[in-house]
Amino acid sequence: MNLDLKEINRCVRCGTCRAVCPVFEESGWESANTRGRILLTRGLARGLKADPEVLDSLNTCTTCGICTDNCPAGVNPPQLIEAARRELVGQGIVTREQAALSRNIYESGNTFGDPGDRLAWLRDRSRLREKADYVYFVGCMNSYRRSDTAARTFDLLSRFGATLLPAEQCCGSPLLRTGFDAHRFADENLRQIKGTGANTVITGCAGCYTTLKNNYSADLEVLSIPEFLAEHIFELDLEPLDITVTYHDPCHLGRHNKIYEQPRRVIEAVCNLKEMKACREAARCCGGGGGVRSAYKDLSLRMAKRRLQDVPEGVDYIVTSCPLCIRNLRDAGAGEKAIDLADLVASAIR
16 A cells, blocks of 8 residues: 555644535535545555445545645645545556546547547648747647647747647646556657757646646656746737636646746736636636546536636636636536637737
């Protein structure tokens, strides 16, 4: 058993996390909040066997990290929960949905199990540079489901000399969040990145960002689209838009990596910004992360609908920088009002 009982025991069972956990807010069950999950993790560390209800408890965590930011004891519950998932996967104890997701990625290199060309959205292959200072890491969602955003993002980044990987693979984030090994994908993506000679990788997916930055090589500079655009926004020929938008902080950009100001600077260079009722560190999770959307879709969408209640009146769009957030918010009722930060900037280019 590789679970760290000392770290688990740092939880003093105060219940602060119950007030902020987005899953508990929907279900009300003790096993569906951070404190309950840590108690179950302690049981696993002491050798107790996991039944289906334990699996449901651990796998409904979106790893949003709001419990970490509010924990007075300094516990990092997402790390403990991901460790518990790895332990169970190592024992062959997985849900049907976990098995299907991992099979898709291992067999096809993407979360959808799509056998198609990952670069089908790129009509002009001559734009691929063999060597470049920047690489745009597209991610599975934008490659296969939001290809218009992928094309617009690459149009923006190619102005600064960015290229693409010739055979990009899933970054491995869905595997790591649900308890599986992702070394094979990290090694292959790193090999291709080094082949371009690039020192900097730029991505528009929050899950890809946190994985590339925190689970890949330490000597790789990783930037999110908001970070890169915040640095270069005034090098673009923009015509400000007469619209008002709000910004949804993706958990893996915000709480996990403290990227709060950069997307707001970009938005304010383009149009008016009106904040959500809960934003920055207090932003509600969209409900899509940690494998929850693929395994517990109804629960995931309930969280997304609750997030939409934070949207202020009178805004034209809900802007974010995570394709999974966009999908969940759209499916929960936002429709075409949920857009990517890169799409917003592209629409302001003269």
